[in-house]
Amino acid sequence: MQRPDLLLVAALLHDVGKGYPGDHTEVGMRLIGPIASRCGFPTEDAEVLSRLVEHHLLLPDIATRRDLEDLQTIRTVAEKVRTVDFLELLAALTEADSIATGPTAWGDWKAYLVKTLAEGTADFISTDGSTRRKRRSFITDQLEALMAEEETVIQGSGDTVTIVAPDRAGIFSRAAGALPCAV
Template sequence: MGLPPSDVDTLATVVRHHLLLPETATRRDLDDPVTISRVAEAVGSREVLELLAALAVADGNATGPAAWNTWKASLVSELVRRVRSALSGTPPAPAPSLSPQQASLARHGGGAVRVNGGAVTVVAPDRPGLLWRAAGVLAAHRMVVRAASAASASSTAVIEFSVVPEYGTPPDPATLEADLRLVLAGRLDIEQRLARRTRSLRPARVPVAPPRVSLVDDASQTATVVEVRAHDRPGLLWRIGRAFGECSLDVRAARVETLGAEAVDVFYVVDRSGRPITDAAQRTQVREHVLAALR
């Protein structure tokens, strides 16, 4: 086409990484410094970053609402902002702390649920498996989890979920809180409730791809990143999280993306001492447990 070599290099880079921003924004923890540094290294320049940002918007809108929506647009925008700062030499921001509202809830201890549009905040005494148990309650109330992150203040855990209702309006916060308390007390069988929902679904008319579980190396220095691809169904996040709990792992953050009838879920997990999984046998155990839960 007669373009100068520098433009050829730029266009080749943009084509090579045309899905980098939307995939990273929806499948990686933007608060993890490794996420930002990997993207900055891949794009190499502010020019390529801005071109990729524009391409992500155009490509998503051209594909349709399933590929581009307000939630994804906001994540890509935040990723671009952070990578832009990294490329300009600005030091990365410190690890996020609790917001004033979250800190206020945490000071009360006990349990609480706050629903604000698509944000659901769950506050409860810190204990292993709290995130996936709370995710089970949300699934039972027909809430689809798009992202989740956990933090703690003293002995209280604060979990932030980004959710959308499967249809209609969100459930009543008081009902959500009541069910959460019952789950924590071991007096609500979420498994049975989700099983009833699953039985009420129509079976898939076409064969579905088998689930895949992979541990992504070098995606984080503070956690092990587990990527799960599986046919979407109610309570999927709860089933995967329970498998992590059986392996004595805690979920620090989760990103959930649904592509048609398939889900791509990414989890940042740590052991009970708060460290990534390095033992080869344990990594194999995690993969097998999650696969067994999906089957």
């Protein structure tokens, strides 16, 4: 991480707007600039802090509500974060904020979702999306070939299970019910 000092200040002040009327994020964005200036941060750093306050809920909101394999989801996050350095700060702030909120706000599943979103976004920013498009195309082609066979195919590797089956009522519940038996 390039700027742990900005992470620490953002962790301390990202919710500074909660003590005022209105949306705490919007209020916090207005307050953080003058605070950063009084602390001796240059304008560029104050802007980074303001953006961290603005987007401190972005990763968990998107990760838990959107399709993380959808290129448009990744593109939306990439447009907001702009750089991998900022994304690293935001991901660390997200984890720290969620852990500090309590055990119900951060667990293995949410950590996995946020990490998946952050990695996909970093890849998109670093490669302008070309690697992700190729990977997504491969997955789609492979799955379409399996679906054309109209047989149930189950593949597993580590903590990933891929199930391809013809659409029928109850398929998801049966598959989900079988997973604990496989552990």
